[in-house]
Amino acid sequence: MPVEIWITYILILMIIASIAALEIEDVLSSIVAIGVVGLGVSLCFLFLQAPDLAIVQFLFEIFALIILVKAFLGKEYHKTESTKLNIILTIVTIITLTSILIFSVSVFDLLPDFGKPYMNTAQYYLDNGARETGAANLVSSVILDYRAYDTLGEITVLFTSILGALSILRIRSQMKKENSESQNA
Amino acid sequence: MIVYILCFVLFLVGIYGAITKRDLIKIILSISILGYSVNLLFILFAYRSESIYPILSKGKEILPMVDPLPQALVLTSIVIELGTTAMLVALAVRLFEKYKTFDITQIRRLKG
Amino acid sequence: MHKHEGMTLIVKTVTRISVWMILLYGTYIVFHGHLSPGGGFAGGVIIALALLNVLLAYGRNFVTEWLSIKFLHGLESLAASFFVIIGILGMVYVGYFLGNYLSKGELFNLLSAGTILPLNIVIGIKVGTSLFIVIWFLSELKIDKGE
Structure with missing residues (x-):
């Protein structure tokens, strides 16, 4: 097929x-x-x-x-029962998207x-990639040699988002700890 | 042509979920559906028929290959998507701790 | 207390053997990123999943004895800064940021492709540790809820 x-x-x-x-x-x-x-x-x-x-x-x-x-x-969280406004919104959205x-x-x-x-730019990578970078995997040669700057930016985004998630979670666990300590005291 | 349209339908399903659902979990899921469809559309544009993956192997003649550039871009995009998903999950959990609900209309009402 | 944490004895025994194989496979994927499909991102996730396997099978307290989360944080930041250091060294040797200044070697050899191999290793460490740290903090949640 x-x-x-x-x-x-x-x-x-x-x-x-x-x-x-x-x-x-x-x-x-x-x-x-x-x-x-x-x-x-x-x-x-x-x-x-x-x-x-x-x-x-x-x-x-x-x-x-x-x-x-x-x-x-x-x-366990309570299901929200759908109001009339919500049903109208759903119908309008479906009609608009259709x-x-x-x-x-x-x-x-x-x-x-x-x-x-x-295909214009990429033909250059296919022809010269293996000779210029020495890597058999041409995707790898693009992400880490020709466009390594992209990868640096991407690592920064990953670092920042993980840091954001950690700061949110860590504040929560610290609050929990303080609460339990004050209850014990 | 039909594959492009189906991919666009998947994108519209994601938009539908993000607009109409009031549950934070469903909103996170629809954002990830949007991400999948965009990544897939990018790779669909890059595909060239009768060609092989862009990896050289020893002692094999060089056949026509597909475009490696969109694959590199999508590779970074997938990783960033996981970071945003982790961030959204952390935010949702934090909101649940405070308001005891995932319903965004309830959260708006209790503000301030 | 440790004995009752985590899953059953069967799962623990299987985990003790299989985790090393998964780690080995992840390292293989990282090191052969420039020759075969894979690379730093995929290998890093496999390493994080191996550590997650230990976390799920043995419980949090067991992992705390072996791995300190501060150490993982340091490793993550170190990997991110090594990426920049390799780039700046390219500026010194070749003249532009992230230039490929190591020897290209022979095609299809493991030690080839200049800076691609060290960059793959750095990315693998970075992705693996940062994803494991997120799972670590999310798993704290479950214990909180049980109280």
Whole structure:
């Protein structure tokens, strides 16, 4: 079977799973459904000849699932019953998004066909990458040699976001500690 | 063509969740759906039919390869997405500690 | 107290053997980033998942005895600064930031590709430690809730 048909099937599965993830009430089920979407993306990367990305997406999906399950499972919280305003908002949103989809279909005609990209800059990397950097993996030579500056910025973003998450969590645990100490005293 | 449209539909599902849901967990999930669809669209544009992955191997003739540049960009984007997810989860947990709910309308009401 | 923490004896025994293999695989992925699919990001996540395996199987107190979180913090910051130091050394030797100044070596050898290999190692350490620290602080949550 050609690649396009495989990807069509996987994308349909992913759309169904993402709608399920948003509409199911149970928290664990919706987290598992989002896992289906992420692993579908990983499978698509494998079909599109990007094994680097498939490995990274697979591992990060597992990690995100563990974070979500650890943070949200077992929290008892009260379901919000949907008001009239909420139902109207949902209907209006669905109508608007559907009309956006219908009007934007003709835009996709302007894009290059699937499997025939316009490629100018990257041809240089393919021709000279192995000779200039000495790396057999050309993706690796792009991220760490030609565009290492991008990677530096990306490490900074990762560092900052993790630091933000840590500062939020650490304030909380310190408050807990102080509370328990004052109760003991 | 059909794959681009389906990928766009996935993006619209993400937007639908981010607009209409009032549950913080559902909002985090829809933001990650947005991220998946954008990454996938980027790689779909880069694919060239009848070509192989951009990794040289020993003693093999050089065949046409797919574009390595979008793959490098998406690789960094995936890592940043995980960082933002961790940040959002931490914020949501912190809000739950304070307000005992994930409903954003309730949180707005209790402010100040 | 330690005996009752974590999971059952079977899980602990399997973990004791398998964790080293997972760590070895993560290191392999990091070191062969310039030859095969993988690289610093993927290998770093595998290392973080191996440590997470220990954390889930044995519990927090066991891990605290072996690994100090301050040490991991220091390792993370050190890795981030090493990335910049390698870049500045490129400025000294080649003339621009993050220039590839080490010898390129022969194609398909492990010790080739100049600065790509050290940068991969640095990124692997950085990603692995920072993700494990996040999981560490999130796992504190569960104990808080039980009280």
